[in-house]
Amino acid sequence: MGCSRVATSFELIIISRLLVGICAGVSSNVVPMYLGELAPKNLRGALGVVPQLFITVGILVAQIFGLRNLLANVDGWPILLGLTGVPAALQLLLLPFFPESPRYLLIQKKDEAAAKKALQTLRGWDSVDREVAEIRQEDEAEKAAGFISVLKLFRMRSLRWQLLSIIVLMGGQQLSGVNAIYYYADQIYLSAGVPEEHVQYVTAGTGAVNVVMTFCAVFVVELLGRRLLLLLGFSICLIACCVLTAALALQDTVSWMPYISIVCVISYVIGHALGPSPIPALLITEIFLQSSRPSAFMVGGSVHWLSNFTVGLIFPFIQEGLGPYSFIVFAVICLLTTIYIFLIVPETKAKTFIEINQIFTKMNKVSEVYPEKEELKELPPVTSEQ
Structure with missing residues (x-):
């Protein structure tokens, strides 16, 4: 994309953007799955939030470089587009040194020696027998399931509630209106009296808030748990959407109401960064076992990007039709998602993958993790190394 100006070809931007989108789609699914599979149980939540943290950092960096007095100008835009190749180059250089997922090696490749070596590399010590036993237990539990x-x-009836939960969470993440909030933010800042030339700095400040709160989520996800962060995050987004609707409806009659709108935007960003943004992808890793996890990420990723596209496509029409009441739609979605989480989604903190799936086994009203397979003997619980 950075060469498009020199080549005088807008087609180069379109083709390059398509390739970037494909890579982003693959990475958004593979990275959280990889980190979730190699993380120890006591750090699985924190490491599972890290991909979203770096996404927010990337957004903030793009907002900073995208300031008009930096690279968002006639001379700087080719450099701005070209910089997207820097992270890709770093990945190409560093990824060959990364170990393969131990779960992938043992369960799918049936190479226990390689899995043990990968675990020893990741943990930094030789005694990994407990974790190998836990992975072997997962392999035994789904031995006949195959890919x-x-x-x-x-x-599969045995995966019914897991699949439905991921569809609801990934759909709720985007249909709760996060992109609409960012879309509307500039207008809110302008209505509050922020000079047009300064709006870009306020927007970057909002991006910084997103980074800080996602960083906080890394440390509290193992303390508070996934379920509480989801409930807290969607509830904050629900309240922010409701108050924002009232503020937008009254901003022409009450002089200080635009400032309430700014508070609502920032509150929404805080709520979304705590739960709805980072937790759903983490849960895909946790509530599915190795044989179904890749397909679950395909479904979750498809719902994510389709919902993202849908909001971007229809929000201008919602805004035109409902005006200041546009965010009522997103408030309803936040409410419904919160109710679903409260009633259905279990806490997965400090549990092994087998223990989590045994919870869903009861919810799905089946006798074992995969009733479609042949009967397996009862397996004792295994505690992984901390």
């Missing part, structure tokens, strides 16, 4: 395709995933 579960997306089509098979939708047909």
